Amino acid sequence: MKEIVSLEKRWQLLFVIFFILFLFINCGSESRTEAKKQNFSAIGKDKSTVPRQEEMINRWQQKEVYVTKVIDGDTFWVNNGSEKFKVRFIGIDAPETRNSRGKLKGPYAKEAKEYVKKLTENKWVKLELDVQKKDRYRRMLAYIYLLDGTFLNADLLKGGFAVVDTYPPNVKHTALFVKLQHEARESKKGVWAY
Template sequence: MFSAFSQQRTDFLKVSKVVDGDTFWVINSRGKEEKIRLIGVNTPEVRNTGRTQVEYFGKEASDFVKALLTGRRVRLEYDVGRYDRYKRTLAYVYLEDGTFLNALLVKEGFANVATYPPNVKYVELFMKLEREARNKKKGLWKE
């Protein structure tokens, strides 16, 4: 699995629920639930809320992340902007084994690159991984 280590260290937090492929909740250090949105990537939508349509490969992306995160703990790394306009915490996410979740999703074709400055720390890595996934016709890029 793809792994990377950051200079920024935080404690591991328990995942309390997974919403979809790029959004989940953790129990923060104050014992409260906190909504996390992955930085730099976007997975297809899986829920039809009236505003959002169910998108191709959404269920697969959501199931992949649920399998990785359910009942697990993660470490969060932040970039320049800590919150988005919906008040979700923006983070790069690492599993306990060091797997860099954001990068893994792009590498395996479960997500595409979605960069919003100023949070661009890993944009070059994500772009490279997306090109490779497209070339290998993985996940979203299957014919």
Template sequence: MKIKRQKKKQIMLMLCILLILMTGKIDFGGEYTRLEHEYLGNRISCDVIRVVDGDTFVALLNEQEEKVRLIGVDTPESVHPDKSKNTEAGALASEYASGLLENQTVQLELDVQERDKYGRILAYVYLEDGTFLNEKLILDGYAKIATYPPNVKYVDVFKKAAESREQK
């Protein structure tokens, strides 16, 4: 009888810990904590401060500057510390992204992982007019598909965009 009661307590404790971890309400001293934001549907509104390169920008979230990395796409290098890896195509992609993003309010949509190993927020990005930026970069030839599980929500959209681009 006593063993059954102990087992029940252990199970309840584990369930409580699991629930706390899943909601992200406790900060265990890690460098990055979960975003606190107001959702617009399933999107987060933020102001773009500057563009880092074709697939990364800095945004103001919760009165804090955060780097945002577009999910599912990769543009050529333009600001790599090893200058030999930077390309003219990367500079063009960066310039193109700057023209679309700088001083704009955008909507971020998260996928399974909120951040990458560098602490950047991983997001699908929508421009003020509703344009899906990740897809647009592929359609306009500035990015290629680069999907990494588990963040694969729009992989089919990106494949279709790449096919459409190849037919042009």
């Protein structure tokens, strides 16, 4: 008889342990799911001003994206609410911040990166596409506009932060780019001061 009572108590104890584990696992998975949602929507450094996924998706309809990280003076990472991807600025080439892909680190690279970072990181920008949508490295190719209307690709050339680098068929603004580079070169701005 003692064995039967002892066996029943063991089963009751096991049932209680499994029930507690079940509750613990379910509560934990709900918190992890909520944490994942929050992490996805919290992309920048300041979580109070970071846009939510829904806002990103809505703004993507107008070709606006949220810049999450600046790589250098002509490339950054963005989020459109459903994916993160790299964007390469069309028609310009900023100096390299490090030696890569056969290109050497260039003068004025740090200044170009910092300038783009100040204007775009953790902010919204508008993308304008041309004929070719992606380059061979699968980066989206775009002309970049700040929300105040500043044409960033042109602004970088004007300030000497980059040089003209066009590849057909993406030549929509080439005449403007060449003109701005000529003016920066004559004024010895940025890369043209070296």
